[in-house]
Amino acid sequence: MAKAPLNESAFDSAEYKRAEKQFRLVEKDLPEDALIAVAREVVRRLAFRMPRNAQKAGFPTKAEIERLCDALLSSDNRAADRVILEARQDGAAVEQIYLGYVAAAARRLGDLWDADKITFVDVTLACGKLFRIIRGLRHVIAPSIIENRAEHPAMFALVPGETHTLGIEIATDIFRRNGWDIDMMIGMDHETILDKAELRNYRAIVLVANSDVLIARLTRLVLALRISHPLAMIVVAGNILDHHPDIETLVGADDVIKDIEGAVERLKDVVELPAN
Incomplete structure (x- = not known):
């Protein structure tokens, strides 16, 4: 099979490290019920990127998926990376990696969790x-995620549960x-925002929250949007910034907007930042 070696244009090591740092902080700072919700969100969003009964030539076998799940659940923090990189280097297409390996592994993890064969701690680490x-x-x-979506500049959304609308208006x-x-x-609500968001390809997504109690919902929403909008710049705004100086790292945002004054120019700067 033809080789397709990974290089910097195919693998974003900086974003990989950011995601790793975020999950470590999430595991440390969020209460158990919020952590469970985050884990379920990642499993569900990844699992249903492909219909459960889809059959496509060249997709990984059951044994290969089991190998990936074993790697995800192992104490070796880089074992799963090696499985994916090997598949990519062996010429696996994007659809095989994302819809085959990742989606199938997420479904398998969800099934094991529902059957109480693994704990939520196991699932969180794997996620x-x-x-x-x-x-x-x-x-x-x-490209396979945002295919056929209309390009759109930005979406502003109140985090579910936030009731103060004046600022965003x-x-x-x-x-x-x-x-x-x-x-x-x-x-x-959470599902409605995501359903509507998937109709377009946004360059920037601004999420507004004021109450400190919304941190878990904000984190869950950002993770879901990262899966459905992999290239969008996600920005957090609102009084919640006053309570969490490290909010960018915790929720996985790209930037924050602290006040309305100068916000237009700031968001222009954010959107025009290089993707890496």
Whole structure:
């Protein structure tokens, strides 16, 4: 089989390391129920990127998926990386890596968890490994995820549970008057935001939260959006920044906007940053 060696254009080592650091912080700072919700979110979002009964030529065998799951659940922190990189180097196409290996492994982990054959701690560690792999390969897998989506500048959304709407309404109005075509999502639950977000390919996504109690919901939403929008710049805004100076690392955001003054120019800077 033809070789397809990985190089810097195919593997984003900086984003891989960011994802790894984020999951370590999430495991440390979030309470157990929030951590369980995050793990289930990653498993579900990755697992259903391909129909459960899909059959495609060249996709990994059951034995290969078991090998990947064993690697994800092992104490060797880089074992799963080697399985994926070997498959890629052996010429596995993007669809095989993402829809085959990653999605199938996520489904298998979910089944094992539901059957109480592994603990949520096992799943959380495995999810962190899977998540950093897809972040490292984000440029490779992005075209298959955002295919046929219309390009759109930005989405502003209130984190589910946030009730203070004035700030996001003012910000949206300011951006629109500056020529930005902004989608604003207010009063929507987690699933609705994600369903609507998947209709477009956003260059920037701004998530607004004011209450400190929303940190777990914000983290879960960012992780889900990272899977559905691998190349979007995700920015956090709102008073929650006052309570969490390390919020970018904890939730996995690219940047923060601390106030409305100068926000337009700041977001322009964020969107125009190089992808790496």
